[in-house]
Amino acid sequence: MSAEDVSKVRGKFGAKVKSSGEFRSEHTVTVELDSLHDVLAFAKKELGFDMVIDICSLDHFGEDPRFEMVYELVTLDDSKHLRVKSPVGEDEKVPTVTDIWAGADWHEREVYDMMGIPFSGHPDLRRILMWEGYPFHPLRKDFPLAGRPSDMPDVAFTGVAPLEGGPFVTCAGGDDTVDREPRARVLS
């Protein structure tokens, strides 16, 4: 089913479709950013993808364009699935799809909050997890896992978590928990 949809998208948008592929019966089309909204509207109206189950983003740090949007589309009867991707440059805005699927609202706010990709035409583009005024976008590749210090008086502050050599420091074979899960790993 989805293979037909991919060829329909290719037939309608032609050169705007950069690539398409299949992996374990999941179909992906990658389109140019300027036709992304049209492709998604076409997928909803003509191909019957009436639900967007996830909108997320990738950070290809060091490449150009840096970011990539990923839209996971399904039909309500779960008969088919389509993944639409689109590369986004660092200073580009992504057209909102809240006019196509109302449920895209919070997904786009999350992408905006965590990755720092702005959306044009979004009705309520605020941060959804971190607070307004937090200066960083934590899911970017150049953001350290331990976090960075920040301070907004009377709102919130952040510090740097003591990672001590890894997100989870465990050492097999210790006699007790103190040895197996040290608070700090001594590197020899």
Added chain:
Amino acid sequence: MVSDSSQPLHAAYDSKIEGNVIITKVDAAINWMRKNSMWPMPMGLACCAIEMMAAACSRFDLSRFGMEVMRFSPRQADVMIVSGTVTYKMALAVKRVWDQMPEPKWCIAMGACASSGGMYRSYAVLQGIDKLIPVDVYISGCPPRPEALIEGLMKVQRKIEAESSTQEQKAVFFEETA
């Protein structure tokens, strides 16, 4: 309880109230009253809160120790049980609730997250509530069992027993008036 003894009674001894009067220190009496009616402020933030609820329910029954009056207003609470992951977004709200609690007050950091950030060595999580408010008792576990929470509350009771509350109040009073 009237004594039927025929022996002559001591002048200061009133047999009519014998058995109804005890003599103690004010500190001991105050501490005894405080420790047997600790009203917890349940600061339930994550899965530890589920264990806290279990501890308050019939199977474990905190009320056996006089700690069952969970107050959702900080102004009526004595001991704050910080149970769960304290995110930076929540941290100042927890501090604010703590500041609204009247003295004397105690704090329990329940579970790994509240004590040290736990497994969340992350940009989003405060690495231990003791960075913001003074903690009296830390309870280990992820999450701790209800028995552990009860043990923690009994540790607070033991701490209250040993406090010299009026002496400290007197010291503060003299400092302020001096």
